[in-house]
Amino acid sequence: MGANYFSDEQVKELEKNPYVKKVSVKSITYSEEFKELFWTDLQKGMLPRNIFKKYGFDPSLLGPRRTKSFTYRVRKEATRVEGFKDTRRTDSGRPLARVLTIEEDLERLKQKCEILQQENDFLKRVRFINRKQISKLQKDKQ
Incomplete structure (x- = not known):
């Protein structure tokens, strides 16, 4: 207390x-x-x-x-620019994103594309493995 x-x-x-x-x-x-x-x-x-x-x-x-x-x-x-002003209402939360240049925006989109491509490849492999195991189980039942 x-x-x-x-x-x-x-x-x-x-x-x-x-x-x-x-x-x-x-x-x-x-x-x-x-x-x-x-x-x-x-x-x-x-x-x-x-x-x-x-x-x-x-x-x-x-x-x-x-x-x-x-x-x-x-x-x-x-020492602050705002001085003694109470900034709790205006500065709360995550700061707003700044405006990106075209080059920065392009780089982010390329990275996002690579991540999505990796995700797709992973999901394809998982589907392939699942199909293999299903077909193996079906063969074992027969």
Whole structure:
């Protein structure tokens, strides 16, 4: 069981903060605005604990692990092209295939053709072996 779940009272307290986008018993999602403010203060040399206090969060309520992992995520997101934007909805699932050039498309079709040819040869051999065994069984019965 997780060691740092929020109680119902703590969830209600966190929901009052304008920099909280969503909060549940297990997790908290911060607004993009807070992430940007946090990043600018972090670059100025402020400690993460003090930044959380500055914007109305109780660091002891969040715990050291949450503050440390949030700081890590903000540093990582600051280097992204998208910045602090939440990309979970747009980046979920398998990425879309890029448009292939004519040469790449031709090469893929050739490979697919070879695979299908091998599959056909295999099935022909299986049919041939089955026919052989059926005819052998029929001869043995007679």
